[in-house]
Each structure stands twice: as C-alpha cells, then as structure tokens.
Amino acid sequence: MSPRKSKTAASPVPRVADEIQQTRPFRSSAQEALLALILTSDRVLARTATELARVADITPQQYNVLRILRGAGPEGLPTLAIADRMIERTPGITRLLDRLERKGWIERERLADDRRQVLCRATKTALKLLAKLDPLMDELDDLPGRELNGAETKQLIALLDRVRAAFA
Amino acid sequence: MSPRKSKTAASPVPRVADEIQQTRPFRSSAQEALLALILTSDRVLARTATELARVADITPQQYNVLRILRGAGPEGLPTLAIADRMIERTPGITRLLDRLERKGWIERERLADDRRQVLCRATKTALKLLAKLDPLMDELDDLPGRELNGAETKQLIALLDRVRAAFA
DNA sequence: GGATTTTACTTGACTAGTCAATCATTGTCG
DNA sequence: CGACAATGATTGACTAGTCAAGTAAAATCC
Numbered sequence: 001m002s003p004r005k006s007k008t009a010a011s012p013v014p015r016v017a018d019e020i021q022q023t024r025p026f027r028s029s030a031q032e033a034l035l036a037l038i039l040t041s042d043r044v045l046a047r048t049a050t051e052l053a054r055v056a057d058i059t060p061q062q063y064n065v066l067r068i069l070r071g072a073g074p075e076g077l078p079t080l081a082i083a084d085r086m087i088e089r090t091p092g093i094t095r096l097l098d099r100l101e102r103k104g105w106i107e108r109e110r111l112a113d114d115r116r117q118v119l120c121r122a123t124k125t126a127l128k129l130l131a132k133l134d135p136l137m138d139e140l141d142d143l144p145g146r147e148l149n150g151a152e153t154k155q156l157i158a159l160l161d162r163v164r165a166a167f168a
Numbered sequence: 169m170s171p172r173k174s175k176t177a178a179s180p181v182p183r184v185a186d187e188i189q190q191t192r193p194f195r196s197s198a199q200e201a202l203l204a205l206i207l208t209s210d211r212v213l214a215r216t217a218t219e220l221a222r223v224a225d226i227t228p229q230q231y232n233v234l235r236i237l238r239g240a241g242p243e244g245l246p247t248l249a250i251a252d253r254m255i256e257r258t259p260g261i262t263r264l265l266d267r268l269e270r271k272g273w274i275e276r277e278r279l280a281d282d283r284r285q286v287l288c289r290a291t292k293t294a295l296k297l298l299a300k301l302d303p304l305m306d307e308l309d310d311l312p313g314r315e316l317n318g319a320e321t322k323q324l325i326a327l328l329d330r331v332r333a334a335f336a
Numbered sequence: 337g338g339a340t341t342t343t344a345c346t347t348g349a350c351t352a353g354t355c356a357a358t359c360a361t362t363g364t365c366g
Numbered sequence: 367c368g369a370c371a372a373t374g375a376t377t378g379a380c381t382a383g384t385c386a387a388g389t390a391a392a393a394t395c396c
Contacts, residue, residue, distance in 0.1 A: 247374070
C-alpha cells in the first residue's frame with residue numbers, strides 16, 4: 001500500500017499509476033494491486049454514498065442496517081446481532097441505531113425475558129424507503145457485470161478471496 | 169453491495185458467502201464481487217492499521233502524509249498539494265496536519281511569496297520513524313505476491329481497473 | 337444463595353471523513 | 367486603481383470508526 005492519489009485521467013480505463021500523481025514506479029506488482037484494490041473499493045463506496053444521498057437523507061451504513069432489519073422480518077434483531085452482520089465492529093452500532101431511531105426508521109424495545117438485550121425493528125417508513133431505494137442499489141450492484149463477463153467476475157472473486165486470506 | 173458480515177470461518181480460503189451470515193444467495197456474481205472487494209479492502213486496511221499501531225503511535229493516514237512529505241524532499245509541499253496525493257479530499261487535511269504537527273512530525277510555514285499557501289515539511293524525527301517502518305510496510309505490500317503469481321497479480325489489477333472505471 | 341463471571345450494551349475520548357461557509361491573499365479586468 | 371472573482375486554507379457541524387472502561391442483567395459456581 002502506497003500513498004498518493006487521483007485527480008483526472010484521459011485513457012478509457014485509467015490505470016492505477018495514472019490515478020496517482022505517481023513519480024516513482026511501484027516497488028512490485030503486488031503493491032500496485034493493493035493500491036488498485038483500495039482505490040477501487042473507495043470509489044465504489046463513494047459512488048454508493050453519493051447515489052443514496054441524492055435520493056434520501058441516508059448514509060451507506062444506515063442503509064445497511066435497515067437492509068439487515070428488513071431481512072430479519074417483523075421479529076427484529078437485538079443490537080449486537082445487527083453488529084455481527086456488518087463490516088465494522090461493535091461499539092459504533094449503538095450510536096448508529098440512535099440516529100436511525102431519531103429519524104423514525106427503527107423502534108427499540110428492551111426484551112422482557114432478557115432485559116440486557118434491546119430488540120430493534122424497522123418501521124413502516126423505513127420499509128417504504130428501502131423499497132424506493134431497491135432499484136437504484138440493484139443497478140449499482142450490477143455495474144461490474146456490465147464491464148466484466150461471467151468468467152471474469154468469478155475470477156475476480158477468487159483472486160480477492162485469496163488476497164483476503166493472505167491478510168487474515 | 170449487500171450488507172451482512174463475518175465472524176469466523178473454517179475452510180483454507182473462506183469464500184465471501186461464508187464471511188457473511190448469508191441467508192439468501194447473492195442476486196448476481198457482480199454483487200458478490202462488490203462485497204468481496206469491500207471486505208478485502210477493509211481487511212487490508214485493518215491489518216495495516218494494526219501493524220502500524222503495534223510499533224508506533226501512528227494511523228495509516230498519518231503514515232501516508234509522512235510518506236508523501238518524505239517523497240517531496242526538503243522543500244516540502246503546500247497543504248493542498250498533499251491532499252491531492254491522498255485518497256480523500258481537502259478539508260480533513262488541515263486537521264490531520266494539526267495532529268502531525270502536535271506530534272512533532274511536521275513543520276509548517278507560511279510562504280513568503282504567496283501568503284495563502286502553507287508549506288509543510290517532515291521533521292528529522294518523522295524521517296527516522298519512517299525508516300523504522302519501511303521494512304514492515306514493504307512486507308505487507310508484498311503479501312499479495314506470496315499468494316498470487318505474477319500473471320494473477322496483473323490480472324487482478326486489470327480487473328480492478330475495469331471495475332473502477334465502471335463506477336467513475 | 338451470595339459472590340463471581342459472562343453477556344449485552346453503553347459511554348467517553350479520539351481519529352477521520354463529508355459538506356457548507358468563511359477568511360485572507362492574489363489575480364484579473366474594465 | 368478598485369471592484370470582483372479565484373485560490374489556498376481553515377472552521378463548524380455531522381457521521382462514523384476505534385479502543386478502553388463502565389453498567390446492568392443474566393448465568394454459573396462453590
């Protein structure tokens with residue numbers, strides 16, 4: 001992983017070295033791959049955030065939580081069970097849920113049979129919002145499929161899996 | 169991009185679906201690829217942050233800035249020129265530099281001929297710290313090369329470049 | 337059955353990212 | 367030259383991530 005960043009680029013598929021004000025060459029292809037990985041993930045997340053912000057006052061994290069709660073159905077999920085299904089770790093989840101509650105997108109209730117747990121449920125407002133956002137997010141999810149064919153996509157997944165394993 | 173996350177896994181190279189408490193299958197391979205991308209980038213960054221924190225009181229962003237300043241040499245760089253070489257955008261850079269200055273790793277000076285610009289330079293302390301961190305970071309940079317061969321690495325870079333282009 | 341441990345959160349103190357607004361200094365143009 | 371626009375940097379108000387510490391309610395163990 002090396003520093004430095006993008007600005008503009010000319011070619012149809014800008015390569016990593018062009019995205020960066022790169023003075024020296026990369027020490028190795030492996031290093032270039034890591035930078036490509038991070039730049040790409042960053043770009044995908046930024047695009048997602050932009051699209052979500054354009055149509056609703058919601059961040060990707062908040063959207064994630066609502067999707068998880070929709071998947072959980074009307075019984076809802078306790079706080080830490082939500083955290084387990086997200087990329088990041090625990091303590092942030094409480095404050096994230098606070099914001100969602102303030103916006104009227106979730107309801108929380110302390111469980112009667114285990115008063116340590118706090119059950120969270122998506123509200124009807126949230127479900128309506130999600131339904132509105134679904135087509136947009138599906139479209140973004142399918143963008144790689146417009147650029148890569150089936151075999152290439154599977155190849156990419158396999159390569160990423162191996163890189164991830166190397167960093168475990 | 170779909171929600172949900174990891175916890176533990178058994179197989180040698182855990183696949184994306186296993187990293188997640190996945191109930192339903194993915195809508196498409198493209199969607200699975202995006203999730204793999206984000207999980208992998210996240211893992212790489214987390215590992216980097218952990219290693220840096222283990223040997224010095226420094227974050228990846230702070231390390232990035234110091235590398236950029238080392239590359240710029242003794243003349244230093246103005247604030248926004250640093251921001252241009254990083255992944256994120258402008259306003260955060262001022263506060264990041266504030267922290268680096270507090271730690272004695274950079275010096276700032278308003279330029280005489282253009283008093284709008286603030287020139288930043290890495291201190292000797294920072295350069296010594298970087299020299300100490302270099303082997304560690306080089307090792308991390310080369311991890312993908314232990315898992316993938318040359319052709320696979322180039323393939324990965326090419327695929328990532330195309331995905332990134334799709335999200336431009 | 338009362339102390340101890342574990343579980344499920346919660347809070348506080350940081351670092352860092354975003355956007356909008358602001359400020360001083362320069363540049364430009366009529 | 368003087369109004370006005372552009373540039374470089376900074377600040378304020380948020381969202382969010384991390385770690386360490388704390389609280390309250392189970393669960394477990396003599």
